[in-house]
Amino acid sequence: MSFEAEGELAIEVRGLTKRFRLFQRQIHRIAELFSLGRRRYHKAFTALDNVTFSVRKGEAVGIIGRNGSGKSTLLQMICGTLTPTEGEVRVHGRVAALLELGAGFNPDFTGRENVYLNAALYGLTKSDVDERFEKIVEFADIGEFIEQPVKTYSSGMFVRLAFAVIAHVDADILVIDEALAVGDVAFGQKCMRFLRAFRENGTILFVSHDTAAVIGLCDQAVWLDGGQLKAVGRAKDVCELYFGHVFGDKKIDATVLESEEESDGQTRTLVPPEDWIDGRQPWVNATNLRNDLELFVFEPNSGGDFGFGGARIEDVRFTDPAGRPYRWILGGEETILTVEVKAFVDLDRPIIGFYVKDRLGQALFGDNTFLTTLTEDGGCKVSVKAGETFTATFRFPMPVLPKGSYVIAVAVADGTQEDHVQHHWMHDALIFKSHSSHTVSGLVGIPMLDVSLSTAHGKPID
Numbered sequence: 001m002s003f004e005a006e007g008e009l010a011i012e013v014r015g016l017t018k019r020f021r022l023f024q025r026q027i028h029r030i031a032e033l034f035s036l037g038r039r040r041y042h043k044a045f046t047a048l049d050n051v052t053f054s055v056r057k058g059e060a061v062g063i064i065g066r067n068g069s070g071k072s073t074l075l076q077m078i079c080g081t082l083t084p085t086e087g088e089v090r091v092h093g094r095v096a097a098l099l100e101l102g103a104g105f106n107p108d109f110t111g112r113e114n115v116y117l118n119a120a121l122y123g124l125t126k127s128d129v130d131e132r133f134e135k136i137v138e139f140a141d142i143g144e145f146i147e148q149p150v151k152t153y154s155s156g157m158f159v160r161l162a163f164a165v166i167a168h169v170d171a172d173i174l175v176i177d178e179a180l181a182v183g184d185v186a187f188g189q190k191c192m193r194f195l196r197a198f199r200e201n202g203t204i205l206f207v208s209h210d211t212a213a214v215i216g217l218c219d220q221a222v223w224l225d226g227g228q229l230k231a232v233g234r235a236k237d238v239c240e241l242y243f244g245h246v247f248g249d250k251k252i253d254a255t256v257l258e259s260e261e262e263s264d265g266q267t268r269t270l271v272p273p274e275d276w277i278d279g280r281q282p283w284v285n286a287t288n289l290r291n292d293l294e295l296f297v298f299e300p301n302s303g304g305d306f307g308f309g310g311a312r313i314e315d316v317r318f319t320d321p322a323g324r325p326y327r328w329i330l331g332g333e334e335t336i337l338t339v340e341v342k343a344f345v346d347l348d349r350p351i352i353g354f355y356v357k358d359r360l361g362q363a364l365f366g367d368n369t370f371l372t373t374l375t376e377d378g379g380c381k382v383s384v385k386a387g388e389t390f391t392a393t394f395r396f397p398m399p400v401l402p403k404g405s406y407v408i409a410v411a412v413a414d415g416t417q418e419d420h421v422q423h424h425w426m427h428d429a430l431i432f433k434s435h436s437s438h439t440v441s442g443l444v445g446i447p448m449l450d451v452s453l454s455t456a457h458g459k460p461i462d
Contacts, residue, residue, distance in 0.1 A: 009054050009055065009056060009092060010055050010058075010059070010203040011055040011090070011092070012054050012088075012089070012091075012092075013051055013052060013053050013087070014052050014090075015086060015088070016048055016051040016074070016077065016084055016086070016089060017046065018070075018073050018082065018085050018227075019045065019046050020044075020045045022043045024043075046227050047227050048070045048073055048077075048224075048227045049226075050228075050229075051070075051087075051227075051229045052087075052229065053232050055203060056203075057092075057093075057203055058200075058202070058203060059219050059220055060195075060199050060203070060206065060217055061218055061219070061221065061222060062213075062214030062220070062222070062235055062238075062239075063075070063222050064209070064211060064214055064222070064223050064242050065223055066225065069224040069226060069227065070224045070227040071207050071224055072099070072177060075175050075177055075205065075207060076099065078091060078205065079095055079097045080095075091173065093171075093172025093173050094169070094170065094172050094173070095171060095173045096122055096165075096175070098159070098176050098177065099175070104117070104121055104162075105150050105158070105161075106150070107149065107150055108149055108151065109150065110146070110147050110148060110149055110150070111142065111145060111146040111147065111150055111153075111161055114150055115137075115146075115161070116129050118162070119132075119165055119168075119169055122166075122169040122171070123169075124169055136164045136165060137164070139164040139167055139168070139190070140160040140161045140164035141187070142157050145157060146161075156187070159187075163191055167194055167198075171202065172202055173202065173203045173205070174198060174203070174204050175205045176207065177207045185405035185406075185431060185433075186428050188359050188361075189357070189359070189428055193361060196217070196361070204218070206218055211239040211242065211243060212358075212362070212443060214235055214239055215235050215239055216361075216362040218235040219234070219235060220232070220233065221233070221234070221235040223238050223241065225245070230245075305425060306422070306424075306425050307422050307424040308423050309344065309424070310343065310344055310421070310423040311343045311344060311347060311414075311423040312342050312344065312423075312424050313339060313340070313410055313411075313424050313426055313429065314341060314342050314389065315338070316337070316338070316340075316354075316408065316426075316429040316430050317338050318430070319335075319336045320335070320336065321334050331399060332398065333397065333398050334395065334396075334397055335396060335397065336393055336394070336395050337393070337394040337408070338391060338392070338393050339352050339354065339410050340389060340390075341389065341391070341392070341424075342387075342389045343384045343385065343386055343388050343389075343390065344386055344387075346385055347384040347414045348380065349383070349414055350383070350384050350412065351370050351413045351414070351417075352392035352410070352412050353366060353368025354366050354367065354368070354408055354410045354429075355408070355409045356406060356408055357406065357407050357408070358404060358405075359404055362443070364406075364443055367394060368417075370417050399444040400446070401434040402434060402444075403434050403435065404434055405432075405434075406432050407427070407428045407429075407430065408428075408430040408431075408432075409425070409426060410425075410426050410430075411425040411426070412424050
């Protein structure tokens with residue numbers, strides 16, 4: 001994220017400083033004005049202090065730091081709603097921002113009227129909005145509330161409408177400030193899919209306290225602390241520094257981290273299933289640390305489906321090994337995921353697969369049936385005729401999942417892993433929630449076969 005030729009840069013921040021004057025009482029503002037500089041009633045507060053970095057076109061950059069570190073002040077100066085005390089910001093391209101809830105909206109206007117108002121702030125004409133209005137309404141998915149005053153909206157509906165507008169203004173740079181933490185999981189998935197697609201041609205600035213979200217979405221990261229730039233570099237490295245500062249070492253100097261090439265080589269080890277159980281589970285299940293997963297029924301019209309239509313996913317469900325539907329899962333149980341599909345054309349090499357994704361759309365785990373149906377000569381053991389229904393089952397121990405919302409994406413294709421026709425992909429076939437968890441850290445928890453702690457003399461602790 002060093003300075004380069006201007007044509008390669010989307011955002012340039014050079015020596016940026018912002019100071020505010022804080023008054024204990026409103027009357028002090030007037031008193032200082034009439035004192036003509038002879039007496040100072042305010043206390044100076046430096047929100048940003050000599051911050052310098054740049055963002056290349058096409059990058060996704062996360063801005064991290066504790067509350068009060070200057071993140072929102074930085075974004076407002078990049079968006080032009082605040083002016084710097086010192087330094088400068090150069091932005092190359094149209095910026096669309098989702099900062100504070102309701103920003104740019106008139107609470108007495110309807111959703112429809114606010115779409116036109118908000119889009120006009122980004123330079124769109126009425127005819128431009130007319131052409132895109134139906135797509136904006138479809139993306140927001142707030143139904144008849146589009147004709148109601150936005151002061152009647154929930155915070156989630158505010159975000160839906162605001163994000164729908166910025167997604168359709170042909171921006172070069174998107175600025176998102178924690179707004180995606182509000183709203184339901186299905187809309188969050190839709191937003192993350194949009195952001196990942198936007199990354200192919202646009203630039204993203206993403207502010208979040210969730211370092212996993214920053215690592216999952218962003219190439220680079222900027223860490224601010226007390227208004228000062230602490231580190232800038234690869235998202236994973238900067239987030240690890242930040243995490244260590246918050247929970248450990250407090251004396252980290254400002255750092256620029258060089259990007260490193262990551263190995264693409266991956267190996268996969270198949271582990272035979274064993275009969276096992278986490279020995280702590282009976283105790284955990286009797287406490288408030290119990291990892292309750294609430295499952296919701298299959299939703300055939302979940303939105304965002306795509307494919308050529310040669311087959312359709314008819315049902316997706318979790319069951320126990322006996323085929324009884326799960327309603328609550330603790331984590332660690334043997335679980336069967338069943339996917340039923342109906343074919344409308346002949347499928348010579350059918351493949352059914354799934355992903356379990358978190359609220360940010362990050363794939364946590366998944367698999368497909370390709371290897372199961374592969375013959376020694378590279379052929380396929382299974383073919384399906386038009387009109388037939390076929391079923392895939394996946395058997396695995398359910399991981400322990402941190403508190404939050406999750407979705408299962410399911411797909412059916414015809415061909416091989418590398419070369420196939422995608423007939424039906426469902427982004428949000430199943431939605432489930434983890435209400436509480438004893439998972440300490442990580443995206444998923446693995447039930448332990450054994451956990452022990454010994455003294456220096458080797459004596460086990462009961």
